[in-house]
Every structure is written in C-alpha cells, then in structure tokens.
Amino acid sequence: xxxxxxxxxxxxxxxxxxxLGLWETFVVTRDIKPYLLPKPSAIWGQFHGNFTLIRNxxxxxxxxxxxxxFLGVAGGALVALVANRFRLLRELVMPLAISVAAVPIIVLxxxxxxxxxxxxxxxRRLMVTxxxxxVVFLNVSKGLxxxxxxxxxxxxxxxxxxxxxxxxxxxxxxLAYLFIALRQVAPLxxxxxxxxxxFGGTQxxxxxxxxxxxxxxRDAAGWAYVLAACILGLVFFGVAIAIECxxxxxxxxxxx
Amino acid sequence: MTEIAVxxxxxxxxxxxxxxxGAAMTFNAGRPNEVxxxxxxxxxxxxxxxxxxxxxxxxxxxxxxxxxxxxxEPTDGSLLINGKPASQARLDGDYGMAFxxxxxxxxxxxxxxxxxxxxxxxxxxxxxxxxxxxxxxxxRLCDFADHHPWELSGGMQQRVAIARALSFEPKLLLMDEPFxxxxxxxxxHMQTELGRIRAATGAAVIFVTHSIPEAVFLxxxxxxxxxxxxRIEAVIDVALGERTELTRGxxxxxxxxxxxxxxxxxxxxxxxxxxxx
Numbered sequence: 403x404x405x406x407x408x409x410x411x412x413x414x415x416x417x418x419x420x421x422l423g424l425w426e427t428f429v430v431t432r433d434i435k436p437y438l439l440p441k442p443s444a445i446w447g448q449f450h451g452n453f454t455l456i457r458n459x460x461x462x463x464x465x466x467x468x469x470x471x472f473l474g475v476a477g478g479a480l481v482a483l484v485a486n487r488f489r490l491l492r493e494l495v496m497p498l499a500i501s502v503a504a505v506p507i508i509v510l511x512x513x514x515x516x517x518x519x520x521x522x523x524x525x526r527r528l529m530v531t532x533x534x535x536x537v538v539f540l541n542v543s544k545g546l547x548x549x550x551x552x553x554x555x556x557x558x559x560x561x562x563x564x565x566x567x568x569x570x571x572x573x574x575x576x577l578a579y580l581f582i583a584l585r586q587v588a589p590l591x592x593x594x595x596x597x598x599x600x601f602g603g604t605q606x607x608x609x610x611x612x613x614x615x616x617x618x619x620r621d622a623a624g625w626a627y628v629l630a631a632c633i634l635g636l637v638f639f640g641v642a643i644a645i646e647c648x649x650x651x652x653x654x655x656x657x658x
Numbered sequence: 659m660t661e662i663a664v665x666x667x668x669x670x671x672x673x674x675x676x677x678x679x680g681a682a683m684t685f686n687a688g689r690p691n692e693v694x695x696x697x698x699x700x701x702x703x704x705x706x707x708x709x710x711x712x713x714x715x716x717x718x719x720x721x722x723x724x725x726x727x728x729x730x731e732p733t734d735g736s737l738l739i740n741g742k743p744a745s746q747a748r749l750d751g752d753y754g755m756a757f758x759x760x761x762x763x764x765x766x767x768x769x770x771x772x773x774x775x776x777x778x779x780x781x782x783x784x785x786x787x788x789x790x791x792x793x794x795x796x797x798r799l800c801d802f803a804d805h806h807p808w809e810l811s812g813g814m815q816q817r818v819a820i821a822r823a824l825s826f827e828p829k830l831l832l833m834d835e836p837f838x839x840x841x842x843x844x845x846x847h848m849q850t851e852l853g854r855i856r857a858a859t860g861a862a863v864i865f866v867t868h869s870i871p872e873a874v875f876l877x878x879x880x881x882x883x884x885x886x887x888x889r890i891e892a893v894i895d896v897a898l899g900e901r902t903e904l905t906r907g908x909x910x911x912x913x914x915x916x917x918x919x920x921x922x923x924x925x926x927x928x929x930x931x932x933x934x935x
Contacts, residue, residue: 552761559727560775561749570774574765 440622448626455611456630463607464634466523467595470530471587471638477531478538479580485539486546486572496543499536507532511598526598526607533594534587538580545579546572581646588642592635608634673741675830675862676703676726680735683721683888687733694887695721698735701881701890705829708856708863710873710880712918713925718888719866720834726864727755727832740829751779753830754823754861758838760815762807762822769794769803772822779826793821796855813844817851824859831856831863838868846906849875853901870922874914875901882918884925891925894918 422442429441485492514525557567599609608631615624680698696718703709711719724730728744739747772790794800797817837845873880880894
C-alpha cells in the first residue's frame with residue numbers, strides 16, 4: 403500500500419472512530435436504555451461472544467445470496483444475449499424487466515415459501531435470482547445495443563458478418579455494462595437474501611436471528627447480527643469490484 | 659516462366675481508384691419525406707491521387723463517401739472501386755476508412771486495434787502482430803503498441819485509426835473529417851503526417867473536410883460540393899507540388915484557397931459551415 407493510499411484512508415477511519423466514541427459517550431452519559439440504543443462496546447462484546455452462531459447464520463444468508471447472485475447474473479446475461487438476436491423474446495422480457503424495477507417483487511417470496519417445503523432454502527435463492535436477473539438483463543441488453551456507430555460502420559467496411567460483429571464489438575462492449583450491473587447486484591443479492599428471511603421459512607439466517615434477538619430483548623445481540631449483515635454486504639461489494647478490476651481495468655474508470 | 663494471362667478489362671493502365679458514373683442517392687424514395695441527398699455524380703479518382711470533398715453541411719459529401727465505401731447502396735448509377743463493383747471491393751478490403759471519431763476499441767491495446775481488420779480477414783497471429791508493428795512505425799507510435807487507446811491523445815488516437823485503416827494495404831483510403839475534432843496545432847501536424855504516409859504507401863485518398871486550407875494543403879484536386887440536391891459544383895486542380903510547412907505561406911496556396919472559397923460561394927455555400935482555418 404502506498405503512502406498516498408494510507409493518507410486517503412486516514413480521514414474516513416478517523417471519522418468512524420470519532421463517531422463510535424461519541425455514540426458510546428452519548429449512551430453512557432445520557433443513560434440510554436439498551437432496547438433503544440445499545441453501546442458499541444456491548445455490540446462488539448455480543449459479536450465476539452456469539453461469534454460461532456453469527457458465523458453460521460452469516461454462512462446461511464451468504465450462501466443464499468451467492469447462489470441467487472450466480473444464477474441471476476448467468477441467466478440475465480444469457481437471456482440478454484439471446485434476446486438481442488430474437489426480437490420476440492426481447493419484446494416479451496423487456497417490459498417485464500422494466501416494470502420489475504418499480505414493483506416490490508420481494509413479496510413474491512411469501513408465495514415461493516408456499517411452493518416449497520418449510521425447511522427449503524430454495525424460495526430465498528429463487529427470490530435473489532429473480533431480482534438479480536432483471537437488473538443484469540437490463541444492463542447487458544443496453545450494452546449489447548449501444549455500440550459506437552463508428553465502430554459498427556468500421557466493422558461493416560471490413561466486411562464483417564453479424565456474428566463477428568456480436569463477438570468482437572457487441573459482447574466486449576456489454577461486458578463493461580455487466581460489471582457495472584455486478585457492482586449493483588452484489589450488495590442487492592445480500593439485501594434480498596436477508597429480507598427474504600422475514601417472510602418465513604427456515605429461521606437460521608441473519609435476518610431471522612435479528613428478529614429473534616430483538617423479540618427476546620437481546621438488543622445488543624440483534625445489533626451484532628446487523629453488524630455481520632453490514633460486513634457481508636461490504637464483502638460482496640468488494641469482491642464484485644475486485645472482479646471488475648481484474649477483468650476490465652480499462653473501461654471501469656471511464657464509465658463510473 | 660510462362661506469361662501470366664491478364665484478364666480482359668484490367669489490360670493496360672491500372673483501373674481508376676474510384677469511378678462514379680451517375681451515382682445518385684435518394685433517401686425514402688417515393689414517400690412524403692423523400693430527400694435527394696445526391697444528384698447523379700460523376701467522379702474519377704486516379705490511383706494514388708488525393709481528392710478532397712468540401713462543401714456546406716448537407717451537401718452529401720459524407721453520403722458520397724459512404725456510397726464509395728458500399729455502406730450505402732446508390733439508388734441510381736454505378737460505382738467502381740479499383741475496377742470492381744463497390745460491394746466486391748468492400749469484401750476484398752480494397753479500401754480503408756477513418757472517421758472523425760477514431761472509433762478505437764477501448765478493450766483492445768493499440769496494436770490489437772490495428773490487428774482487428776486483419777483478424778476478420780483471417781490472418782494468423784504472428785503475421786498480424788508483425789504488420790501492426792510495421793504500421794505503428796509508419797505512424798510513429800512504436801512505443802505505444804501495448805497501451806490502451808484512452809492513454810493516447812486525440813491526435814495519437816487518430817494516427818492509430820489511420821494505421822488500422824491502412825493495415826491490410828488498401829489502395830484507397832476513405833476519410834470522413836478525420837482531423838475535425840483535433841485542435842489546430844495537432845491538425846496541421848496530422849496533415850503533414852498524412853502527406854508523408856501517403857507518399858510511403860501510394861494509396862489514393864478521398865478526404866471529406868469542412869476546412870478550405872486543409873483541403874488545399876492536402877489535395878491534388880478539390881471537389882467543391884453544394885447542397886439541395888448534393889452535387890459537385892466545381893473541381894479545382896491544386897498545383898502546389900510537394901507539401902512542406904512552407905507551403906502554408908506560399909502565395910499560390912492562398913490563391914487556391916481563394917479559388918475554392920469562390921467556388922463555394924458560387925454554389926451558394928456562403929458561410930454554410932465553412933471554416934477558414
């Protein structure tokens with residue numbers, strides 16, 4: 403790590419430390435009840451004390467998020483590629499994909515829960531897949547159609563076939579959009595997996611543990627699970643960015 | 659060695675780089691929004707010759723270039739490129755193209771950008787790479803083979819685009835305002851470079867531009883076009899000999915600039931998008 407990067411991190415870290423310090427002082431001096439707001443030190447204590455349980459719950463939610471994310475990204479990219487060639491499919495899926503963005507489709511998980519056995523993780527994975535699918539589909543479709551007109555004219559001047567144009571121009575162009583989508587859907591997958599747990603089914607994920615802890619007045623423990631959920635979301639986001647940097651160091655800087 | 663049979667039709671002098679006979683273009687023919695973009699055009703460009711197309715916006719100069727490139731089909735008349743129909747010439751790689759936007763592929767290095775047309779034409783990897791390096795030498799960008807396009811300045815990107823257009827050694831280079839987006843200093847430098855590259859490759863060039871001095875500096879002949887419908891108003895021979903930086907101060911250079919400007923005025927192209935720089 404260079405000196406410059408350490409300096410860049412200095413202010414955010416200082417801000418975080420000061421924030422936690424003020425929080426702790428505020429709770430202690432004003433004698434705030436733990437069910438309203440627990441102390442950071444108490445939350446950390448719970449996080450440390452229940453680490454195995456937290457780790458296991460995190461693993462459940464993370465697995466659901468990851469499987470859904472993987473299927474959604476693969477499916478979304480694939481269907482976008484096929485829909486780019488077949489107009490009928492595009493006209494079927496596109497309006498659906500656009501309207502999904504405006505509808506809280508996460509409630510569908512309640513219906514999925516009825517379709518599968520009570521111990522099944524499938525409804526939550528399906529929910530994540532669905533949400534990720536449409537975001538990826540929209541972005542990749544955009545990348546496939548929005549190629550530089552100059553590049554397309556050049557390809558025609560070389561006498562390139564349609565399939566060559568797709569391979570050499572449209573797909574590489576869409577790849578940049580895929581990475582932008584990935585950055586967006588990676589944390590979204592965690593949120594979806596997490597929130598899906600509130601709609602019933604097996605109660606062993608992070609979302610379910612938070613509800614249980616709060617319901618049994620173990621507030622600091624509830625916050626410890628929240629902390630774990632935050633870390634999980636950040637890890638997914640970080641990995642998405644790392645993949646983007648490794649695979650496409652060029653475009654990301656220009657498009658974002 | 660026995661004598662090689664020469665197919666009839668190519669006997670004698672080499673075929674013209676471009677031969678347009680009554681080539682015309684009407685968009686939306688027969689519909690209410692019909693536009694006659696080009697009235698029948700006759701134009702012959704000799705091998706190795708540089709002809710500029712200059713005229714106000716909407717005079718069809720870019721349309722004419724696209725007809726020659728077979729990116730558009732003429733609605734009337736015929737076009738021969740190196741003695742072949744334009745569609746055949748396109749598939750045979752008889753011409754290279756460069757546009758105002760360099761149109762480089764961000765995900766490819768400079769060298770792999772130049773290799774792209776060669777890839778499509780089925781060249782193998784070693785031959786492609788060797789040619790790309792040759793072309794980079796031609797445009798004096800050897801040190802940038804493995805850089806990505808965004809690391810290059812506008813003028814350098816445009817040089818890569820020209821190298822790419824010439825990579826498969828076409829006898830004809832079609833350029834649509836390739837220096838239009840560059841600053842004045844870079845633009846003059848690129849004009850000199852184009853002269854040098856042309857001398858090295860012997861390619862004929864059709865050069866679309868908005869700039870009168872640019873047209874005069876580069877061309878053997880300047881075709882002055884006018885709009886509604888697009889047509890060639892006058893063709894002006896430029897007799898300046900070999901171009902150097904001194905050419906820009908040559909009284910004869912200014913005489914030709916005036917000549918082109920007056921031809922543009924005569925064609926009612928007064929001021930219409932012309933640049934005096």
